[in-house]
Amino acid sequence: MKRIEVLGTGGPDTMVLAEAPEPELRPGEVLIRVAAAGVNRPDVQQRKGLYPPPPEASPILGLDVAGVVVRTAVGVLWPPVGMAVCALANGGGYAELCAVPAVQCMPVPKGFGFVEAASLPEVFFTAWNNVIMLGRLAEGESLLVQGGTSGVGLAAIQIAKVLRGSVVLATAGSAEKCRVCLEYGADAAIDYRAEDFSVRVRELTQGRGVDVVLDGQAGPYTDKELGLLAPDGRVVLIASHLGAMAEVNVRDIVRRRLTLTGSTLRPRPPVYKGRIARALVEDVWPRLAEGSIRTRIHATVPLADVAAAHAMLEAGEQIGKVVLIVDPALVTAGPG
Numbered sequence: 463m464k465r466i467e468v469l470g471t472g473g474p475d476t477m478v479l480a481e482a483p484e485p486e487l488r489p490g491e492v493l494i495r496v497a498a499a500g501v502n503r504p505d506v507q508q509r510k511g512l513y514p515p516p517p518e519a520s521p522i523l524g525l526d527v528a529g530v531v532v533r534t535a536v537g538v539l540w541p542p543v544g545m546a547v548c549a550l551a552n553g554g555g556y557a558e559l560c561a562v563p564a565v566q567c568m569p570v571p572k573g574f575g576f577v578e579a580a581s582l583p584e585v586f587f588t589a590w591n592n593v594i595m596l597g598r599l600a601e602g603e604s605l606l607v608q609g610g611t612s613g614v615g616l617a618a619i620q621i622a623k624v625l626r627g628s629v630v631l632a633t634a635g636s637a638e639k640c641r642v643c644l645e646y647g648a649d650a651a652i653d654y655r656a657e658d659f660s661v662r663v664r665e666l667t668q669g670r671g672v673d674v675v676l677d678g679q680a681g682p683y684t685d686k687e688l689g690l691l692a693p694d695g696r697v698v699l700i701a702s703h704l705g706a707m708a709e710v711n712v713r714d715i716v717r718r719r720l721t722l723t724g725s726t727l728r729p730r731p732p733v734y735k736g737r738i739a740r741a742l743v744e745d746v747w748p749r750l751a752e753g754s755i756r757t758r759i760h761a762t763v764p765l766a767d768v769a770a771a772h773a774m775l776e777a778g779e780q781i782g783k784v785v786l787i788v789d790p791a792l793v794t795a796g797p798g
């Protein structure tokens with residue numbers, strides 16, 4: 463089979479299409495013939511050597527796939543061979559065949575093609591894990607999403623709006639991206655390059671602040687975000703692109719019972735990811751099928767042109783997901 467390998471660390475052109483043996487199935491796994499694979503920010507970080515995979519995970523890039531199950535490990539009853547699925551992979555998605563734990567598979571949502579299905583797992587798992595599980599966003603609570611047009615951001619906006627009835631504020635880096643945040647359900651969008659988001663959030667919430675903040679920037683943003691929380695509020699960090707260190711007002715945390723937390727999905731065990739998969743299938747998949755929650759594909763790129771896909775993310779030009787077409791014939795045939 464063919465897969466993308468990274469030669470050393472560096473720019474997008476360190477990725478090459480190479481011939482490789484089929485991945486071995488471990489207990490509890492299924493082998494997926496990949497039609498399409500999502501491209502995510504963590505792939506770019508891993509390629510640069512900044513986000514090493516956990517020791518037991520595949521070193522091959524690619525955290526979400528959609529395709530057809532072609533083999534199952536002994537004892538795996540679901541998903542069966544022949545079923546069209548999308549899955550959160552523990553790596554190995556940039557390849558014609560990918561082995562994933564069965565519990566991390568989900569059916570392709572009704573009416574979806576493989577490209578749309580491949581755009582879902584990583585961003586919806588991440589949004590669910592951090593907004594609902596860690597952030598504990600409750601019915602009617604408000605949410606600030608930093609980077610609203612990232613794949614994770616669009617998923618978070620919609621989960622909060624549709625499933626929790628939240629007031630959702632989002633930031634984005636241009637007027638066009640702010641418009642997309644509103645289109646996907648944000649009540650207000652703030653161009654973080656044009657104005658100070660913290661001043662604007664205070665204005666928009668009449669000084670109350672928000673209940674939950676979802677952020678991948680950290681660094682100097684962290685204390686500002688804690689200051690924007692209503693009492694008992696939670697800041698959930700999913701990355702630290704602006705810096706790993708932050709000075710925060712601890713007295714304010716104590717006085718107003720604030721929570722500062724964060725997580726990365728990748729090192730969590732299959733049983734944890736399986737719990738998220740089941741919650742998504744129950745709560746989000748029906749909404750995707752009816753169209754009240756949507757995915758957004760920025761571009762599709764052939765597997766062999768993966769460098770162009772990474773260059774898009776590094777230029778920050780994407781709105782939503784970039785998806786690799788791994789098997790054009792399977793994409794055209796569709797999930798059936």
Ligand SMILES: NC(=O)c1ccc[n+]([C@@H]2O[C@H](COP(=O)([O-])OP(=O)(O)OC[C@H]3O[C@@H](n4cnc5c(N)ncnc54)[C@H](OP(=O)(O)O)[C@@H]3O)[C@@H](O)[C@H]2O)c1
Nearest residue numbers: 502503588609611612613614634635678700701725726727
């Ligand atoms: N912890 C986890 O488990 C996990 C898993 C997956 C992803 N992530 C993180 O989640 C984030 C989104 O991932 P993705 O793949 O969906 O990313 P992505 O599409 O590459 O988006 C990155 C986002 O960061 C925003 N951004 C950059 N500088 C900013 C600033 N100064 N203020 C506010 N926003 C800023 C960008 O906004 P503009 O484009 O509008 O400038 C963009 O929306 C990334 O930070 C990624 O590292 C975490």
